[in-house]
Amino acid sequence: MRFRAGAKRRYVTLGARADGWTREKAADELTYVLGQVQRGEWQPPRPAPVIEEPVEEPTFHEFASRWFDGIAPELAEKTRVRYRWQLTNHLLPFFARHKLAAITVEEVDRYRRAKVREAQTRRAAVDAWHKRCEALRDGEQRPVRPERPMSAASINGTITRLGQILEEAVEYGHLPRNPARGKRRRLKASKSAAVWLDRADQIAALLNAAGELEADCRADRRGIGRRALLATMALGGLRVGELCALRWRHVDLAAGRLRVVDSKTDAGVRLVDLLPALRDELLAHKAASASTSADALVFPTLGGRPRDANNVRERVLRPVLRHANANLERRALSPLPVGVTCHKLRHTFASILVALGEDPRYVMGQLGHTDPAFTLRLYTHAMRRDDGERERLRALVQGADWAETGRNAGAVPIAA
Known part of the structure:
Protein backbone atom coordinates (compact mmCIF):
# COMPACT_ATOMS: atom_id res chain seq x y z
CA MET A 1 0.00 0.00 0.00
CA GLY A 40 -3.95 14.04 11.10
CA GLU A 41 -4.46 10.81 13.02
CA TRP A 42 -2.24 8.43 11.09
CA GLN A 43 0.94 7.11 12.73
CA PRO A 44 3.58 4.93 11.07
CA PRO A 45 3.22 1.31 12.19
CA ARG A 46 5.73 0.26 14.86
CA PRO A 47 7.97 -2.67 13.98
CA ALA A 48 7.19 -5.87 15.83
CA PRO A 49 9.57 -6.33 18.78
CA VAL A 50 12.36 -8.84 18.21
CA ILE A 51 12.19 -11.47 20.92
CA GLU A 52 15.65 -12.94 21.50
CA GLU A 53 16.00 -16.44 22.80
CA PRO A 54 17.45 -16.39 26.32
CA VAL A 55 21.13 -17.47 26.40
CA GLU A 56 21.87 -19.88 29.22
CA GLU A 57 24.94 -18.88 31.25
CA PRO A 58 27.66 -21.53 30.95
CA THR A 59 29.15 -23.33 33.91
CA PHE A 60 32.86 -23.04 34.59
CA HIS A 61 33.28 -26.61 33.36
CA GLU A 62 31.68 -25.80 30.00
CA PHE A 63 33.48 -22.51 29.51
CA ALA A 64 36.89 -23.79 30.69
CA SER A 65 36.62 -26.85 28.43
CA ARG A 66 35.93 -24.66 25.39
CA TRP A 67 38.78 -22.33 26.41
CA PHE A 68 41.24 -25.21 26.71
CA ASP A 69 40.16 -26.82 23.43
CA GLY A 70 40.68 -23.47 21.71
CA ILE A 71 44.11 -22.73 23.15
CA ALA A 72 45.57 -26.27 23.27
CA PRO A 73 46.78 -26.39 19.61
CA GLU A 74 48.89 -23.26 20.25
CA LEU A 75 50.68 -24.71 23.31
CA ALA A 76 53.86 -26.75 23.59
CA GLU A 77 53.29 -30.33 24.73
CA LYS A 78 54.59 -29.85 28.28
CA THR A 79 52.60 -26.63 28.68
CA ARG A 80 49.48 -28.41 27.47
CA VAL A 81 50.05 -31.21 29.99
CA ARG A 82 50.51 -28.68 32.81
CA TYR A 83 47.34 -26.76 31.90
CA ARG A 84 45.33 -29.99 31.72
CA TRP A 85 46.69 -31.08 35.13
CA GLN A 86 45.78 -27.73 36.70
CA LEU A 87 42.26 -27.93 35.30
CA THR A 88 41.52 -31.62 35.83
CA ASN A 89 43.10 -32.10 39.24
CA HIS A 90 42.46 -28.76 40.91
CA LEU A 91 40.21 -26.16 39.29
CA LEU A 92 37.41 -28.38 37.98
CA PRO A 93 36.92 -30.38 41.20
CA PHE A 94 36.21 -27.07 42.96
CA PHE A 95 34.56 -24.84 40.32
CA ALA A 96 33.08 -27.29 37.78
CA ARG A 97 29.38 -26.66 38.59
CA HIS A 98 29.73 -22.96 39.34
CA LYS A 99 27.96 -20.62 36.95
CA LEU A 100 30.48 -18.04 35.84
CA ALA A 101 28.66 -15.25 37.68
CA ALA A 102 28.90 -17.29 40.89
CA ILE A 103 32.73 -17.18 40.83
CA THR A 104 33.36 -14.19 43.04
CA VAL A 105 36.45 -12.89 44.82
CA GLU A 106 35.17 -14.63 47.93
CA GLU A 107 34.95 -17.96 46.05
CA VAL A 108 38.48 -17.59 44.71
CA ASP A 109 39.76 -16.96 48.24
CA ARG A 110 37.80 -19.98 49.46
CA TYR A 111 39.50 -22.11 46.79
CA ARG A 112 42.93 -20.85 47.85
CA ARG A 113 42.26 -21.66 51.52
CA ALA A 114 41.02 -25.15 50.57
CA LYS A 115 44.23 -25.85 48.65
CA VAL A 116 46.33 -24.67 51.60
CA ARG A 117 44.47 -27.03 53.95
CA GLU A 118 44.87 -29.87 51.45
CA ALA A 119 48.64 -29.21 51.21
CA GLN A 120 48.98 -29.25 55.02
CA THR A 121 47.11 -32.57 55.24
CA ARG A 122 49.25 -34.12 52.52
CA ARG A 123 52.46 -32.82 54.08
CA ALA A 124 51.57 -34.46 57.40
CA ALA A 125 50.78 -37.73 55.56
CA VAL A 126 54.11 -37.66 53.72
CA ASP A 127 56.02 -36.98 56.94
CA ALA A 128 54.29 -39.95 58.59
CA TRP A 129 55.09 -42.10 55.54
CA HIS A 130 58.79 -41.22 55.75
CA LYS A 131 58.86 -42.24 59.43
CA ARG A 132 57.20 -45.57 58.59
CA CYS A 133 59.71 -46.18 55.81
CA GLU A 134 62.67 -45.42 58.09
CA ALA A 135 61.36 -47.96 60.59
CA LEU A 136 61.06 -50.75 58.00
CA ARG A 137 63.22 -53.78 58.45
CA ASP A 138 65.19 -55.26 55.58
CA GLY A 139 62.81 -57.06 53.23
CA GLU A 140 59.60 -55.42 54.50
CA GLN A 141 57.25 -54.00 51.90
CA ARG A 142 57.35 -50.24 51.52
CA PRO A 143 53.87 -48.67 51.98
CA VAL A 144 52.30 -46.70 49.15
CA ARG A 145 53.55 -43.12 49.12
CA PRO A 146 50.88 -40.45 49.74
CA GLU A 147 50.42 -37.68 47.19
CA ARG A 148 52.95 -34.87 47.42
CA PRO A 149 51.67 -31.57 48.86
CA MET A 150 51.33 -28.63 46.50
CA SER A 151 53.75 -25.79 47.03
CA ALA A 152 52.59 -22.18 47.30
CA ALA A 153 53.97 -21.59 43.80
CA SER A 154 51.92 -24.50 42.40
CA ILE A 155 48.74 -23.24 44.06
CA ASN A 156 49.42 -19.78 42.65
CA GLY A 157 49.86 -21.39 39.24
CA THR A 158 46.32 -22.79 39.35
CA ILE A 159 44.94 -19.38 40.37
CA THR A 160 46.83 -17.78 37.48
CA ARG A 161 45.19 -20.28 35.12
CA LEU A 162 41.79 -19.53 36.66
CA GLY A 163 42.40 -15.83 36.08
CA GLN A 164 43.38 -16.48 32.47
CA ILE A 165 40.10 -18.31 31.83
CA LEU A 166 37.96 -15.73 33.62
CA GLU A 167 39.65 -12.89 31.74
CA GLU A 168 38.24 -14.36 28.55
CA ALA A 169 34.83 -14.66 30.25
CA VAL A 170 35.02 -10.91 30.94
CA GLU A 171 35.84 -10.22 27.28
CA TYR A 172 32.83 -12.29 26.18
CA GLY A 173 30.53 -10.37 28.52
CA HIS A 174 29.84 -13.18 30.99
CA LEU A 175 31.46 -11.30 33.89
CA PRO A 176 31.81 -7.59 34.72
CA ARG A 177 35.32 -8.08 36.16
CA ASN A 178 37.88 -10.80 36.77
CA PRO A 179 37.63 -12.05 40.40
CA ALA A 180 40.95 -13.92 40.20
CA ARG A 181 43.01 -10.88 39.27
CA GLY A 182 45.42 -9.28 41.73
CA LYS A 183 48.26 -10.24 44.05
CA ARG A 184 45.93 -10.49 47.04
CA ARG A 185 44.43 -13.65 45.54
CA ARG A 186 47.87 -15.35 45.60
CA LEU A 187 49.89 -16.97 48.35
CA LYS A 188 53.23 -15.56 49.36
CA ALA A 189 55.66 -17.99 47.76
CA SER A 190 59.14 -17.90 49.24
CA LYS A 191 62.04 -18.43 46.89
CA SER A 192 64.00 -21.58 47.58
CA ALA A 193 67.40 -20.98 49.10
CA ALA A 194 70.51 -21.39 46.98
CA VAL A 195 71.50 -24.86 48.19
CA TRP A 196 74.05 -27.12 46.58
CA LEU A 197 77.11 -29.17 47.46
CA ASP A 198 80.09 -27.06 46.45
CA ARG A 199 82.85 -28.45 48.67
CA ALA A 200 84.95 -31.50 47.97
CA ASP A 201 84.19 -33.06 51.37
CA GLN A 202 80.43 -32.66 50.83
CA ILE A 203 80.50 -34.30 47.40
CA ALA A 204 82.70 -37.12 48.68
CA ALA A 205 80.41 -37.66 51.70
CA LEU A 206 77.42 -38.06 49.39
CA LEU A 207 79.14 -40.49 47.02
CA ASN A 208 80.76 -42.43 49.87
CA ALA A 209 77.32 -42.98 51.38
CA ALA A 210 75.91 -44.08 48.04
CA GLY A 211 78.72 -46.61 47.62
CA GLU A 212 78.21 -47.96 51.13
CA LEU A 213 74.46 -48.43 50.60
CA GLU A 214 75.19 -50.22 47.33
CA ALA A 215 77.64 -52.57 49.02
CA ASP A 216 75.50 -53.23 52.13
CA CYS A 217 72.12 -53.88 50.47
CA ARG A 218 70.73 -57.34 49.70
CA ALA A 219 72.36 -59.13 46.78
CA ASP A 220 69.17 -58.89 44.69
CA ARG A 221 69.09 -55.11 45.18
CA ARG A 222 72.64 -54.42 44.04
CA GLY A 223 73.42 -53.11 40.60
CA ILE A 224 71.19 -50.05 40.98
CA GLY A 225 74.26 -47.90 40.57
CA ARG A 226 73.39 -45.42 43.31
CA ARG A 227 76.88 -43.96 43.36
CA ALA A 228 77.25 -43.62 39.58
CA LEU A 229 73.71 -42.21 39.32
CA LEU A 230 74.36 -39.43 41.82
CA ALA A 231 77.80 -38.80 40.34
CA THR A 232 76.20 -38.31 36.90
CA MET A 233 73.99 -35.57 38.30
CA ALA A 234 76.60 -33.93 40.54
CA LEU A 235 79.56 -34.26 38.14
CA GLY A 236 77.67 -34.24 34.82
CA GLY A 237 74.83 -31.80 35.44
CA LEU A 238 72.03 -33.91 33.97
CA ARG A 239 68.43 -33.09 34.81
CA VAL A 240 66.64 -36.00 36.42
CA GLY A 241 64.52 -36.58 33.29
CA GLU A 242 67.66 -36.57 31.14
CA LEU A 243 69.31 -39.02 33.53
CA CYS A 244 66.33 -41.41 33.46
CA ALA A 245 66.32 -41.41 29.62
CA LEU A 246 70.09 -41.95 29.26
CA ARG A 247 71.06 -45.10 27.31
CA TRP A 248 74.46 -46.66 26.82
CA ARG A 249 74.55 -45.61 23.16
CA HIS A 250 74.58 -42.01 24.42
CA VAL A 251 77.72 -42.61 26.55
CA ASP A 252 81.09 -42.61 24.80
CA LEU A 253 83.52 -43.56 27.54
CA ALA A 254 86.45 -43.80 25.15
CA ALA A 255 85.99 -40.21 24.00
CA GLY A 256 84.97 -39.03 27.48
CA ARG A 257 81.58 -37.64 26.46
CA LEU A 258 77.89 -38.32 26.87
CA ARG A 259 75.10 -37.07 24.65
CA VAL A 260 71.83 -35.72 26.06
CA VAL A 261 69.08 -36.28 23.49
CA ASP A 262 65.93 -36.19 25.62
CA SER A 263 65.70 -32.73 27.20
CA LYS A 264 62.93 -30.29 28.05
CA THR A 265 64.54 -27.51 25.98
CA ASP A 266 66.34 -27.26 22.65
CA ALA A 267 69.43 -25.96 24.44
CA GLY A 268 69.32 -29.05 26.67
CA VAL A 269 70.19 -31.32 23.73
CA ARG A 270 73.96 -31.26 24.13
CA LEU A 271 77.29 -33.02 24.51
CA VAL A 272 78.64 -33.19 28.06
CA ASP A 273 82.37 -33.59 28.60
CA LEU A 274 82.98 -36.22 31.27
CA LEU A 275 85.15 -35.18 34.17
CA PRO A 276 87.77 -37.88 34.87
CA ALA A 277 86.09 -38.90 38.14
CA LEU A 278 82.71 -39.29 36.44
CA ARG A 279 84.23 -41.30 33.60
CA ASP A 280 85.73 -43.69 36.16
CA GLU A 281 82.37 -44.02 37.92
CA LEU A 282 80.57 -44.84 34.67
CA LEU A 283 83.23 -47.36 33.68
CA ALA A 284 82.80 -49.16 37.01
CA HIS A 285 79.00 -48.99 36.75
CA LYS A 286 79.03 -50.39 33.20
CA ALA A 287 81.21 -53.29 34.29
CA ALA A 288 78.69 -54.14 37.03
CA SER A 289 75.52 -53.62 34.96
CA ALA A 290 73.35 -56.55 33.88
CA SER A 291 72.75 -55.11 30.41
CA THR A 292 75.04 -52.76 28.52
CA SER A 293 73.65 -53.05 24.99
CA ALA A 294 73.35 -49.84 23.03
CA ASP A 295 69.61 -49.53 23.76
CA ALA A 296 69.88 -50.48 27.44
CA LEU A 297 69.15 -47.78 30.01
CA VAL A 298 72.18 -46.66 31.99
CA PHE A 299 70.18 -46.39 35.24
CA PRO A 300 67.12 -48.67 35.05
CA THR A 301 65.08 -49.91 37.98
CA LEU A 302 65.77 -53.41 39.31
CA GLY A 303 63.01 -54.59 36.99
CA GLY A 304 64.73 -53.02 33.99
CA ARG A 305 62.15 -50.26 33.57
CA PRO A 306 62.88 -46.55 33.21
CA ARG A 307 63.12 -44.58 36.43
CA ASP A 308 61.20 -41.38 37.04
CA ALA A 309 61.88 -38.33 39.20
CA ASN A 310 59.96 -39.73 42.16
CA ASN A 311 61.89 -43.01 42.04
CA VAL A 312 65.27 -41.25 41.94
CA ARG A 313 64.29 -38.91 44.77
CA GLU A 314 62.73 -41.49 47.11
CA ARG A 315 64.71 -44.67 46.32
CA VAL A 316 68.15 -43.18 45.74
CA LEU A 317 68.77 -39.59 46.83
CA ARG A 318 66.81 -39.47 50.09
CA PRO A 319 68.25 -42.70 51.61
CA VAL A 320 71.77 -41.67 50.54
CA LEU A 321 71.39 -38.25 52.18
CA ARG A 322 70.21 -39.90 55.43
CA HIS A 323 73.15 -42.30 55.39
CA ALA A 324 75.65 -39.54 54.57
CA ASN A 325 74.41 -37.38 57.45
CA ALA A 326 74.55 -40.34 59.82
CA ASN A 327 78.17 -40.92 58.80
CA LEU A 328 79.01 -37.24 59.33
CA GLU A 329 77.29 -37.19 62.71
CA ARG A 330 79.34 -40.17 63.90
CA ARG A 331 82.46 -38.22 62.96
CA ALA A 332 81.18 -35.06 64.71
CA LEU A 333 81.09 -33.22 61.36
CA SER A 334 78.46 -30.81 60.04
CA PRO A 335 75.64 -32.45 58.06
CA LEU A 336 75.04 -31.81 54.39
CA PRO A 337 73.01 -28.66 53.61
CA VAL A 338 69.26 -28.99 54.12
CA GLY A 339 67.31 -28.92 50.86
CA VAL A 340 69.60 -30.90 48.55
CA THR A 341 67.49 -32.14 45.62
CA CYS A 342 68.20 -33.76 42.27
CA HIS A 343 68.02 -30.36 40.62
CA LYS A 344 70.41 -28.86 43.18
CA LEU A 345 73.00 -31.44 42.13
CA ARG A 346 73.00 -29.71 38.73
CA HIS A 347 74.06 -26.58 40.58
CA THR A 348 76.89 -28.61 42.12
CA PHE A 349 78.15 -29.47 38.64
CA ALA A 350 77.99 -25.83 37.59
CA SER A 351 79.82 -24.80 40.76
CA ILE A 352 82.57 -27.33 40.03
CA LEU A 353 83.07 -26.00 36.49
CA VAL A 354 83.32 -22.47 37.85
CA ALA A 355 85.88 -23.62 40.44
CA LEU A 356 87.89 -25.20 37.63
CA GLY A 357 87.99 -21.80 35.91
CA GLU A 358 85.81 -22.69 32.93
CA ASP A 359 84.42 -19.93 30.72
CA PRO A 360 80.80 -18.89 31.48
CA ARG A 361 79.70 -19.72 27.92
CA TYR A 362 81.17 -23.22 28.27
CA VAL A 363 79.40 -23.69 31.62
CA MET A 364 76.08 -22.66 30.05
CA GLY A 365 76.61 -25.11 27.19
CA GLN A 366 77.41 -27.99 29.53
CA LEU A 367 74.27 -27.30 31.58
CA GLY A 368 72.02 -26.73 28.55
CA HIS A 369 71.21 -23.19 29.69
CA THR A 370 70.44 -20.16 27.56
CA ASP A 371 70.03 -17.61 30.38
CA PRO A 372 73.42 -16.43 31.71
CA ALA A 373 71.93 -15.03 34.95
CA PHE A 374 72.31 -18.29 36.91
CA THR A 375 75.89 -18.79 35.70
CA LEU A 376 76.81 -15.24 36.70
CA ARG A 377 75.37 -15.81 40.19
CA LEU A 378 77.58 -18.87 40.48
CA TYR A 379 80.64 -16.84 39.53
CA THR A 380 79.76 -14.29 42.21
CA HIS A 381 79.47 -17.12 44.76
CA ALA A 382 82.76 -18.66 43.58
CA MET A 383 84.62 -15.42 44.27
CA ARG A 384 84.11 -16.13 47.99
CA ARG A 385 85.69 -19.60 47.72
CA ASP A 386 89.30 -19.77 48.92
CA ASP A 387 92.11 -21.15 46.77
CA GLY A 388 92.48 -24.21 48.96
CA GLU A 389 88.90 -25.30 48.36
CA ARG A 390 89.30 -24.78 44.61
CA GLU A 391 92.31 -27.10 44.64
CA ARG A 392 90.47 -29.72 46.69
CA LEU A 393 87.59 -29.68 44.21
CA ARG A 394 90.00 -29.89 41.29
CA ALA A 395 91.81 -32.85 42.87
CA LEU A 396 88.52 -34.62 43.60
CA VAL A 397 86.96 -34.38 40.14
CA GLN A 398 90.24 -34.90 38.26
CA GLY A 399 90.65 -38.19 40.12
CA ALA A 400 93.61 -37.37 42.33
CA ASP A 401 91.54 -37.96 45.47
CA TRP A 402 89.38 -40.66 43.88
CA ALA A 403 89.42 -44.35 44.73
CA GLU A 404 91.04 -46.44 42.01
CA THR A 405 88.35 -47.71 39.65
CA GLY A 406 87.02 -51.09 40.70
CA ARG A 407 88.73 -51.08 44.10
CA ASN A 408 87.09 -49.97 47.34
CA ALA A 409 84.40 -48.20 45.31
CA GLY A 410 82.52 -47.42 48.48
CA ALA A 411 85.14 -45.05 49.86
CA VAL A 412 86.59 -41.83 48.54
CA PRO A 413 89.23 -40.08 50.65
CA ILE A 414 88.04 -36.71 51.88
CA ALA A 415 90.59 -33.96 51.70
CA ALA A 416 91.42 -32.46 55.06
Missing part, protein backbone atom coordinates in the same frame (compact mmCIF):
# COMPACT_ATOMS: atom_id res chain seq x y z
CA ARG A 2 1.53 3.34 -1.14
CA PHE A 3 0.42 6.85 -0.17
CA ARG A 4 1.80 10.20 0.97
CA ALA A 5 1.72 11.37 4.57
CA GLY A 6 3.73 14.09 6.28
CA ALA A 7 5.26 15.18 2.94
CA LYS A 8 6.80 11.69 2.55
CA ARG A 9 5.95 8.72 0.39
CA ARG A 10 4.92 5.84 2.63
CA TYR A 11 5.02 2.10 2.02
CA VAL A 12 3.04 -0.21 4.28
CA THR A 13 2.94 -3.97 3.88
CA LEU A 14 -0.47 -5.42 4.71
CA GLY A 15 0.08 -9.16 4.31
CA ALA A 16 -0.31 -12.08 1.95
CA ARG A 17 -3.31 -13.92 0.55
CA ALA A 18 -2.63 -16.65 3.06
CA ASP A 19 -3.35 -14.05 5.76
CA GLY A 20 -6.75 -13.24 4.18
CA TRP A 21 -5.78 -10.13 2.20
CA THR A 22 -7.47 -9.42 -1.15
CA ARG A 23 -7.40 -6.44 -3.52
CA GLU A 24 -10.81 -5.33 -2.26
CA LYS A 25 -9.74 -5.54 1.38
CA ALA A 26 -6.53 -3.64 0.57
CA ALA A 27 -8.51 -0.89 -1.20
CA ASP A 28 -10.79 -0.54 1.82
CA GLU A 29 -7.73 -0.29 4.11
CA LEU A 30 -6.16 2.37 1.86
CA THR A 31 -9.37 4.45 1.97
CA TYR A 32 -9.41 4.20 5.76
CA VAL A 33 -5.75 5.18 6.06
CA LEU A 34 -6.12 8.19 3.73
CA GLY A 35 -8.99 9.38 5.93
CA GLN A 36 -6.65 9.13 8.96
CA VAL A 37 -4.01 11.13 7.09
CA GLN A 38 -6.53 13.91 6.27
CA ARG A 39 -7.61 14.08 9.89
